Amino acid sequence: MNKYLVVLCLLVAVSGCSKDSVEFSIDNPTAAPISVTIDGTSYEVQPRAARELSLRAGLHSMESATTGKLGFVVYTGTRGGLINPTFSPYLIVNEVYATNATTAKGFRPGEQTVQLDGVDFKGPFVLSDALFIDRTWSYGVHEDFPREIRVGRDSKGNIKSKVFSKDDFIRYVEEAEGTTGLYARSRKATPPPQRHLPQDAPLPTFADPEMESKAAPLKDLYRRYRQATTADEQAALQKAYAPAVQELLPLYAAKARSASREENEKYNELITRVGAALGWSARVVE
Known part of the structure; x- marks a missing residue:
């Protein structure tokens, strides 16, 4: 899709999270009601509806017909997001708001191709069918993109995002593209995907002993963060992340030019994966 909203500027307030409780929405995009039990409390969610709940940082339990019984941990100070017990696909769409078409081009978000039932969609889209989908959007499943937003006096535009269920997307x-009915005509009969919870792959190991030694504190932080179940422990590790990266960065900068492509890719993977972990709102306990 290549759609840009060109409108006048306005101001949008974003609410934050309290230190040790995180806001989630149990969403049900299907045509049948579902039941999800969290910490012994049953939540009945009607078709194409959601239930909001607040969970404190730490260990929790969940049970539903699709997920079975599992444990999960909630992380303090994060933005929350969707609990997706049906493992349905959700799509995050980025849209440009600008004062004119010329300005809009400067805000053009990155595009990628996502696939639904064998049909490709290209645009500023991100697809996820995870059990926990961390909030990266401005507008939720049951909100609309506004026609206008407000920004500061010196700004000429912004990018906002919304999360969609599959059918709404x-x-x-x-x-937007004037292609109503194209998906229905083009979709292919595909077997249902195998639903499984993601397995954690080992962090990369550097061939350079000095790099491996210097990366050890960051790797240890990742391991400890995965196991952290109290708000205080999680918060302390969140604060330790930037210093750990800063310890590794000068050595990597000195070696990057002479290092192999594989070693440089290992560094990028390490930084990306540890940084992503610090953004988790919730994670299933192995």
């Missing part, structure tokens, strides 16, 4: 894209 298809309708949104087809209406």
Whole structure:
């Protein structure tokens, strides 16, 4: 999709999270009601509806027909997001708001191709069917993109995002592109995906002993963060992340030019994976 909203500027307030409770939404995009039990409390969620709940940082339990019984940990100070017990696909769409078409080009978000039932959609989209989908959007599943937003006096535009259920995403894209019915005509009969919880792969190991030694504190932080179950422990590790990266960075900068492509890719993977972990709102306990 190549759609940009060109409108006048306005101001949008973003609410934050309290230190040790995180806001989630149990979403049900299906045509049948679902039941999800969290910490012994049953949440009945009607079709194409959601239930909001606040969870304190730490260990929790969940049970549903699709997930079975599992434990999960909530991380303090994070933005929360969707609990997706049906493992349905959700799509995050980025849209540009600008004062004119010329300015909009300067805010053009990155594009990628996502696939639904064998049909490709290219645009500023991100696809996820994870059990926990961390909030990176401005507008939720049951909110609309506004026609206008407010920004500061010196700004000429901004990028905002919204998360869509599969059906709403298809309708949104087809209406925007004037291709209503294209997905229904093009979709292929595909077997249902195998639902499984993601397995954690080992962090990369550097061939350079000095790099491996210097990276050890960052790797240890990642390991400890995965196991952290109290708000205080999680917060302390969050604060330790930047200093750990700063300890490794000068050595990497000195070696990057002479290092192999593989070693440089290992560094990028390490930084990306540890940084992503610090953004988790919730994670299933192995």
